[in-house]
Amino acid sequence: MAMTETRPEAAPDEAAAAHDSATDEPVPAGGLAGLLGTGRHAAIGRLWIGTSLVFLAVSGALGVALGAERFKTQTYDVFNGNNYAQSLSLHGVAALFLFAIPMLIGLATIVVPRQVGAETIAFPRAAALAFWGFLIGGSMVVISYLINGGPFGGNDKGVDLFLASLALVVVALVLASVCLATTVLGLRASGMSLSRVPLFAWSVLTATTIWIASLGLFFGTLVLLYADHRYQLLSFASSTDIDRWLRWTMTQPQIYAFAIPVLGFAGDVVPVFARNRARFRGVQLGAIGAFSALSFGAWTYLAAVNNPDLTKQFLFVVSAFAIALPLLVFVGSTADTLVHGRPKLGSPLIFAVAAVLMLLAGVVVGAMRAVHPLELVETTADASVSHYVLGASAIAALGAIHYWWPQILTRPLREGLGRLTALLLLVGVFALALPDVISGLLDERRGSLGPVRDGVEALNAVSFVGGVFVLLGVVVFVVNLAVSLASRPDDEVTDPWDGHTLEWADDAVAVTVMSATPLLDAREAAEGGAA
């Protein structure tokens, strides 16, 4: 049976490519022309992943340098004055808009169409356009900081460039999100109702919906700030105030929205490595949906600009605590699957557990931050929430590359190095973020470089060491990746983990799906028949 009544649009380069006379198979264009003109979702996804890893290097290196500055505030002077604020701003912007979101989009671009049984992503040309827009915009964002632009910048044209290029990045991210959300809703295989969609695809649907809405609003803000700055009115934001308008995207509840796919990744990985059916799958779907809804933070943007301390707003406080509920429900149901299964310790499982733990830690610190008497807003606890949540996204993203290597890399990654990466990242993110909560409780202000209280320098040192661990984890991952890419593609292995969902099938296109775990069902049916 055909997957759909109308087959989805073929990728443009495949449709236009010459045909092999022997096999009648389309031959995609090779070289640079093939790369620039590609509409194949796997190629576009790899471009997203590769580019976001480059931006991760920028953000990560800056983060460690910033950590070194805070390590001995009176001794080291890696940055000075505005440079420190600018570098801190670039670190945050690059981590969120140039690494975390694009990385998740890249993974989803490769995996989601296969998970839902689609031949390709919806609107493949738009998906390609989104990537190239992101590449140009992201590069311009970094360049704008290099010419003394960006928030806290002294070069007016550089500040204008920052606002315009970040707006381009946001448009690209929204466009890519539209393609992904449409793929899940519109291109599912026959019989794949939304309740049967793999959890990662479901999480991508809910996440991209939130991203489209919130980043749409953020785009409007950037247009306003650009016009305000371009015409030198500065009634809304001078270059030093721009950061206030960006910050709602980097703090709770909105920051949680950029970690929603963490839950989908864990939800897909745990049953496979537990060698068990996902228990309470419906509950997990609901939990991911509720977590997504509560992470929508666009409603805080105006209030946050006027006064970042929202701890006296009832809705903010309630949502800060309420979001922990679906997360705890998800963790409980996932743990139940693990406990009732026969777990095997693969690197993707370690990544999944580590990512969920870090997200849980981020939500706990976020809830603490909403308690007014603790006075954690505008302290280093803000950075702690961001580090936990974006750390969770990074861990899940690297874990997803380990898990879905047949689709992403076509070459296996080394298991030992994978486990080492996961452990380094787990320890690193934890050590990076936890001291900032304690410093926050000691009233250490966010982004401050002045003299610090007793003990805070030691906490900063621990945080710095955590940052180094994270960097080491990324280096080990890159080495693993390089070793993998240097090896020959392993076309024989399509399902190294005995996966449950459709992306592991050889030919996932012409199928009717009758359950949430079609491959597991088929395997059990085959084993039952053989017995």
Next chain:
Amino acid sequence: MTLVLADDSIGMPPAAPPARPRVLLIGTGFALVGIVMAIAGMLGLYVEQRAQAVRSGHAWLPKGVVIDITPGNVAMVGLVISAVVVQWAVYSIAHDDRPRAYLALGLTVLLGAAYINGIAFAYTQMGITVHNPVGLLIFVITGLHLAMAAAGMLFVGLMAFRALGGQYSGRDREGIVAAAIYWHVTVVVFAAIWFTIFVTK
């Protein structure tokens, strides 16, 4: 593993046959969410800033600035008519009445152009510049909406050309319906702008 035709071994009932994928409709819906949020956020800021000015006893509009309601009304009425006309296009294509569908799609684009002309005229009458906060907000909000309307005209025009190429019919009119929905939302968003900026000033 090639075999993926699975049994219903976890007791879920067989799903209903899939609806024909409505990819363009779904994609249009998601894109509209982003666009509407961009304009709604700015409109919210406008209302908040105006309320602040009123609370502090200051005049909201700068001296010498008059927001005449007439150009706004004309633009609003034009857009409402265009919404009816674009729905006429959907009705016509649904009944395989292609000549009237082409006419309606062409008229929609024309009325869109008239709307842009109307707003441009309103700019000249307001006496407001981008060099004050109120003017900046008005230009950003209406400018974003003008971009939305221009994209809508492009969308409607593209679907008209596709229809001319024989792509749409009574059985398959997804593109025309998607363009019509986009246009309807464009009109609704302008209604909010019209009420906020032109009516309540």
